[in-house]
Amino acid sequence: MRLARSWIEQDCILPLLDGLDEVDPQDRPACVAAINKYRQEHGLLPIVVCCRTGDYNEMAVKLVLGDAVLLEALSSEQIDTYLERQGEAAASLRAALQRDQGLAEMVATPLMLSVIIQAYTGLSLDDVLAASTLERRSRNHTAF
Numbered sequence: 398m399r400l401a402r403s404w405i406e407q408d409c410i411l412p413l414l415d416g417l418d419e420v421d422p423q424d425r426p427a428c429v430a431a432i433n434k435y436r437q438e439h440g441l442l443p444i445v446v447c448c449r450t451g452d453y454n455e456m457a458v459k460l461v462l463g464d465a466v467l468l469e470a471l472s473s474e475q476i477d478t479y480l481e482r483q484g485e486a487a488a489s490l491r492a493a494l495q496r497d498q499g500l501a502e503m504v505a506t507p508l509m510l511s512v513i514i515q516a517y518t519g520l521s522l523d524d525v526l527a528a529s530t531l532e533r534r535s536r537n538h539t540a541f
Contacts, residue, residue, distance in 0.1 A: 408439050417448035426458040433461045470505035483514065490517045493525040 404410050412435075420428050436442055446460060450467060453459075471479075476494065480487045490513070494501045504510040517525050 408442050411443055411445065413445045415447040417446055418452035422452075422455075425456055429456065429458045429460055436461060468506070471507065471510065473501065476501075476504055476510060479510065480514070483518065486518045487514060489520055489522040489525050490514065492522050493517075497526060 414432065417425065417428065432444070432446065436444060441461070441463065473494075477491060480491045480494070494504065500513075504513050517528070520528070
C-alpha cells in the first residue's frame with residue numbers, strides 16, 4: 398500500500414480511464430472537470446481516457462488534452478488480411494465473415510477481432526455461422 402501511495406504522490410502512474418461514454422450523460426461534465434482538475438494539479442500528467450467519438454463530441458465540457466488518438470474501425474480488407482495470416486485455423490471464420498454482415502460488423506475493432514478469433518478458431522463454418530446468430534450470441538457468452 399505504501400509503495401502504491403508513493404507512486405501516486407510522485408506522479409509515477411499513467412491513469413488509464415476507459416468508458417467515459419458509459420458514465421451517465423448528466424454526470425459526464427463533472428467527471429471531465431474532475432479529470433481536468435487532477436491533470437492540472439499534477440502538471441498535466443499524461444493520461445489515457447477512452448470514449449466513443451460521438452458521445453465525446455456531444456459533451457459541452459471537453460478534456461484538456463495535449464494529444465488525442467482516434468481509433469477507427471478496421472476495414473474488411475485489414476480483417477481479412479489478419480485472418481489470412483492466422484492460417485487454416487481461421488479459414489471458417491474468414492468464410493463466415495463474408496456471409497454474416499452482423500458478425501463482420503462485430504469484429505471491426507482490434508479487441509473484438511482478437512476475442513472472436515479466440516472463440517471461433519478451429520470451428521467449422523457451420524459451427525461459426527450457428528454460433529454467430531444474434532439470438533445465440535446474446536444467450537451464449539462463450540461464443541465471444
